[in-house]
Amino acid sequence: MGNETVFPRAVLFDRDDTLVVDVPYNGDPDLVRPVPGAGQVLQALRAAGVRCGVISNQSGIARGLISAEQVAAVNARVSELLGPFDTFQFCPHGPEDRCRCRKPAPGMVHRACEELGLEPWEVAVVGDIGADVAAAKAAGARGVLVPTAVTRPEEVRDADLVAGSLAEAMRLLGGIPAPADQGAGGRA
DSSP states (O other): OOOOGGSSEEEEEEEEEEOOOOOTOOOOOGGBBBBBTTTHHHHHHHHHEEEEEEEEEEETTTTTTHHHHHHHHHHHHHHHEEEEEEEEEEEOOGGGGGGSTOOOOOOHHHHHHHHHTOOOOGEEEEEEEEHHHHHHHTTTEEEEEEEOOOOOOOHHHHOOOOOOHHHHHHHHHHHHOOOTTTTTTSSO
């Protein structure tokens, strides 16, 4: 059985427009709203013993539009509404910084894997733009694109796996395993 048929041991989600409704350069925790279905998918993953994380580009810091403290406050609100998360990574750099962490570079995926004690092939990345799935591919992880209104047609065309929802993304990854405490008789 190949790696592509085994459900990942961890799923790393993009934050904005994947887990929460995108508010550009959001520095206000009161504006955080989960996308429909995010809570249920995360709950099912955790019940199955799958670790969950967030990887998010936050170039508003480099652009001077928001502070690192504001991003931390928004991330804390995301965790309050949808957590807990096993890892929460963000890149504060802008595109012109050419850092190793900003998606589509694999740095945040690698950092999350290191923190989780997993190899990239044991992890999937789910996001709404091409940079999310490109970071997965560059790291050696599986990627699933869940397009939104901002996703470009070529990003959809170039993605290996495309889902209409977070729940469908989990099905494309092989289906969320039966809850870890379910014992014999559960679906494998």
